Amino acid sequence: MSTETDFMQQPHIFGRLTLRPNPLSAEKPNLNRLWIDSLLQIPWTNTTVQGLEDLAKRYRLDVFVDTSQEGKTVLSLAGKIILVDVTILKEDPTKVNQVALIFADASGEQHTDEDLERCLRDAILHENTSAFERNIAFLAAGDHSSPSVQQSAFLYLQQIYKAVFAVHEDECRRMKMNDALLYGHGVPVLNKNDILGLQLTYWESLHETFEAHLILDDMPPRGVRHVEYAEGPLLNPQQPFLPNGDPQWVSSTAAEDTLTATLVLLLRDHRSLWLPLQGIQALLDKLQLTDVFLPWPETLYGELLHLPSRFTSSCAPLDGNVDVTLEGHDIPARQVYRVPIAHPRQILPVLHILRQYLVLQLLLTNCAGPTATSECNTALRISLTFTPMPCLKVRYQWLGSQSAEDVVTFLLFVQENGHLLIDSLVRGLQSCTDNAKTALHTLLTRTHHIPLSLQTWSSR
Structure with missing residues (x-):
């Protein structure tokens, strides 16, 4: 199992995705990716108020400084969807004391992500400034790539990986994992209507490959509307998950004779799903x-x-x-x-x-x-x-x-x-x-x- 240090040194799930506003336009080259990659080549190590202001400007985030609270300064690094609050105590102006992360959802209400917040917090508290900057960079890339709060890439991705994680756990319980050699990887995709989804390809044997498509055609703030397998049974589109979190499969006599979709994804931490966009x-x-x-x-x-x-x-x-x-x-x-x-x-x-x-x-x-x-x-x-x-x-x-x-x-x-x-x-x-x-x-x-x-x- 990965240690806390290993997790801290790895970017979050969003760090494995290349978010692009318009990758198919010749008139609009992928300057966003080039911009992120170029900036990451310049080390950032200054954790003072001025250094954090420079970091926000580097990735085109707005920054607000609040000195009204006694004994501390709070910097807010803000995009149109994300808000990262960084607290620095005045008694030690060179060290960050706390980090909080907030998203805006489609209704404008606040939404949190404990895993990513912990990733940011652990990185900066352990003085791993490169990991902190890398995650801020990918947060900024996702923020700039989201057309609006109503089409937030972050919320889409959270629902997708939670759904896949639940399916993966269920399949691990139902399959004898030592009976077959299993691999899998995830591919984030946008369909023709610009709806974000996930494509999974996995192998049960040398001669067979299977694909699963998870497309959230009208994603609610909580839950998954539609999860479909190209091979194997379907999740219930009305209630894909039971109150205890277990997947609810659509009953079908044909499904009994079909190999159920089995996914082995790279899990870097028991609380997070990592898409293996490495190597x-x-x-x-x-x-x-x-x-x-x-x-x-x-x-x-x-x-x-x-x-x-x-x-x-x-x-x-x-x-x-x-x-x-x-x-x-x-x-x-x-x-x-x-x-x-x-x-x-x-x-x-x-x-x-x-x-x-x-x-x-x-x-x-x-x-x-x-x-x-x-x-x-x-x-x-x-x-x-x-x-x-x-x-x-x-x-x-x-x-x-x-x-x-x-x-x-x-x-x-x-x-x-x-x-x-x-x-x-x-x-x-x-x-x-x-x-x-x-x-x-x-x-x-x-x-x-x-x-x-x-x-x-x-x-x-």
Whole structure:
């Protein structure tokens, strides 16, 4: 279980989401993300009144200072939805004494989030100024991205992750977790009506993938109106949760024969649900490739961006045991504005496959040799090269194993028509069977189109 320090050093759930006002508009590039990323490169350490005022201005929040209360100064960092009150005692003007967080809901009433407030408070009280700034930055990004109080992204997300958390707990009680290898991840999505929802993809076996969609089409302040599974039973849309918090499933004879949706999400803390937008996503953030969504004409990617340089980047482990390395073209932040809506179409599947490296982990776990004993102690190296066809070279091995039989490698090409071509699937010195190649190809083709970022569908 994660310690309090581990939780404090991690951003809140909102820190895993890339909130964008209009990511599909060529006239309006994603300056919000570039602005946040650029500011986070400049360390903030000044916890005085002046320092907190500077922090608020840095992220375009209004700031109000109240010195009327005896012995303390209260600073309010305010957006149109969020309000962060920071209290500093006058006897020690360099140290924050208390932090409070308030949201405005659709009716204008105040709404709190204990988890995020605790995250902010613990960070600043333990003098982890980088964690405090990171959370303020993402709060500001969410505030600026919300069109109005009536369409608050924060309230949408809170209802979504509470619903998924309840479903996950219920499924853990009903399933024998040691009977199958289970993975899952969450994808926040906006539908064509700009209603926020969550898409979940999970795997019960090597040959099967399932998707669940949680779309809150008219979200009330409390409760969930509509939760639907693409495969499996439905939650009762009138009363999805019983008074004790247990999910209430729609009774159906067909549902008895259907595999119930089972989600294994990364839970960093027993009070919080964390969407695993880590790992490869962090590398893609470094590459500034988070806004690639649309089909494009054929153009060489490197020529389009005028970026002849190459680089190798490593990412922090996902769960403490996974090592991921990505090689490819370096795209500096200052050149993000040069990335137009039209990209070379061949690279889209590659980027999405990189975001899906948990899929590769699952598949290669099934390909691993008999000496492998733990599905967590794994190492994965991914090399991305731009040839006439974008190519991924994947190398997988169990950590702690010195046996060549446990090393799995393969090449994955993306053809001009967008189809995937798998070559040289090898375990140790022996080629894997055609069935293993077919299973790998099937799962990749069924999942590579799912991005790990907040996106919208274009009506064009």
